[in-house]
Amino acid sequence: MAGHRDAEQKALQSSMKSVTGFKGKGRPKIGAEEFMSIAERFGLSKPALEKIQSILAEEDLGAGPFLANYYSGLPESRVQAFQRVARETFGSRYAIGLSSGTAALHAAFVAVGVGPGTEVICPAIGFFATAAAVVMAKGVPVFCDVDESLHIDPAKIEALITPRTVALAPTHVMGSVCNMPAIMAIARKHNLKVVEDCAQSCGGKVSGRYVGTFGHVGIFSISAYKIVGGGEGGLLITDDERLWDRANCLSEGGGLWRPERFAPPRYEGELFCGTNYRMSELEAAVDVVQLSKMPETVGRFRNVKRQITGRLKTYREIRPQTLNDPEGEVGYTLRFFPETIELGQQISKALNDAGIGAGIRGRNGRPDWHIYHDMYPITLKTRSGADDCSFHCPHYAAKGGKIEYRLGDCPVADDLFDRVVNVGLNQWYTEEDCVQFADVMNSVLSHFCTEDPSAKPWR
Ligand SMILES: Cc1ncc(COP(=O)(O)O)c(C=O)c1O
Structure with a gap:
């Protein structure tokens, strides 16, 4: 009985067509075009892009990668x-x-x-x-x-x-x-x-x-x-x-x-x-x-900040930010609190005019998501x-539980956030740049404030 059915099956198969092989050759799902799109996003010059394109034209990219963690096909994604x-x-x-x-x-x-x-x-x-x-x-x-x-x-x-x-x-x-x-x-x-x-x-x-x-x-x-x-x-x-x-x-x-x-x-x-x-x-x-570059990046920032603060004079009318661990700072900003917002605005403007990027929010500053009372979806x-x-x-x-949020809940933050002067630092400053930076800061601060060796030191 079973032999009869096998024979019937074979006869059926031989009377029907079967696949002889497909000719279409696949191209990678994520191929040279996508790769070029990334290269373009880097903002590379036209000659650089053409060079990459010509190299890619010679590469066999296979079926193309999946750019997902779980299906990377690599021993370690x-x-x-x-x-x-x-x-x-x-x-x-x-x-x-x-x-x-x-x-x-x-x-x-x-x-x-x-x-x-x-x-x-x-x-x-x-x-x-x-x-x-x-x-x-x-x-x-x-x-x-x-x-x-x-x-x-x-x-x-x-x-x-x-x-x-x-x-x-x-x-x-x-x-x-x-x-x-x-x-x-x-x-x-x-x-x-x-x-x-x-x-x-x-x-x-x-x-x-x-x-x-x-x-x-x-x-x-x-x-x-x-x-x-x-x-x-x-x-x-x-x-x-x-x-x-x-x-x-x-x-x-x-x-x-x-x-x-x-x-x-x-x-x-x-x-x-x-x-x-x-x-x-x-x-x-x-x-x-x-x-993997982070420790070096942080090391450069720290070094720059240390060189600059080491040369800054101290002043009666400004208090540098307290640092919980001066050695552990990443150090991409220098911050201080002038006695008044007006003084901070004058210093900030003078620093900017002298080529040092500085900013202060000031009274009634623009809403800012870094301070609680402006976090509207919360408040x-x-x-x-x-x-x-x-x-x-x-x-x-x-x-x-019952909560209300109001300006004034955190008075120290309210005051300091408006009054702090932020000065940006650049990890790539050379020793010479740091000297220049500190000299300019000293000259601006000396113009508006009273030098006082017993004032709060920079760290
Ligand atoms: C302190 C802090 N937490 C969280 C975030 C949110 O990070 P992301 O923008 O990657 O979602 C930021 C972003 O600026 C931040 O400054």
Whole structure:
């Protein structure tokens, strides 16, 4: 019977046509044109572009790469390499490359347990994304005032802690660093998690240790405007496997990172619906190189700042920013507080006229997302829909939570943010440039202020 059926099958097959082979030759999905598009984005000259094009014409690109972490076809994808270099650089056990610093903050807050009915203490000066990510995680940001370092004032944190507080989110601001030992002591005392936002101070150190490694989680923005980064990217580091798991779950919604993707959760809180905040291979290809250059970049900035501050005179009417660790500064800005805004405006203008880039916000300055009272989506407690569960959450109300945000909540930040004069530094200044820079600053400051060797020194 079976033999009869086989014979029938063979007869059927021989009476039908079968494929003899297709002639169409595939071209790579991502080929020379896309490569050229990147080269053009670099702004290369026409002859340079033509040279690249002629080289590419001789290359066989095969079927073309997928520029995704999971399907790179390489023994180590560029994202994996970026994560490895991050682990090696910061000495952390885990690192995740993400699509932005904001994504890293969101993943970090969810990982440490921010959710409906919880609060996170954020600095009055930092960046909107930190507080926004608390809200994205369905928590409520509570702003803490700063001190003359322009960083969160550890002496003011404890008064803001409530039974709803789950985390502290110190932000290292504009190349400077927070007082991490004091912050960690408060966190330990109250059993709080710490998410360090290092977006603006990648490479900064406190007592010789990188910022981002003190807290339970450290996050970085790896965007074009930061010390490390080519376009848009983020980085999260931690030593805690559970926090790494949960941060991965938020940023890899499909559970892709798990040893067994479809296995049931290994513990409560391991598996939940997340986002796709993955870093692309293109971004990682740039960032892995950028990150490995970071120590040298920071070293140049530090060196320039040290050379300049070492030559600056001290003045009665201005106070240099307090530095929590002068040796650990990244040092891409020099900041000081003049007695009055008017004096700051005069100094700032004179510095600019003399060829040194300086700025002051001044009274009634333009809205700025680096100061709490201008972070309107937070201060107005906006929401994307009726069910948003942050400020308006029934769990929050049930735990006695109620928050209003007003200008004046953080008076030191209000004052210092308007009055601070920011002077930009360039990592590529030569010794001669530094001497010139300091001489010009001294001459401008001497014009408006009184030299006073006993005034607060520059660090
Ligand atoms: C302190 C701080 N945190 C977070 C972010 C957000 O990073 P990203 O723009 O990569 O989302 C920034 C960006 O400027 C920042 O300055």
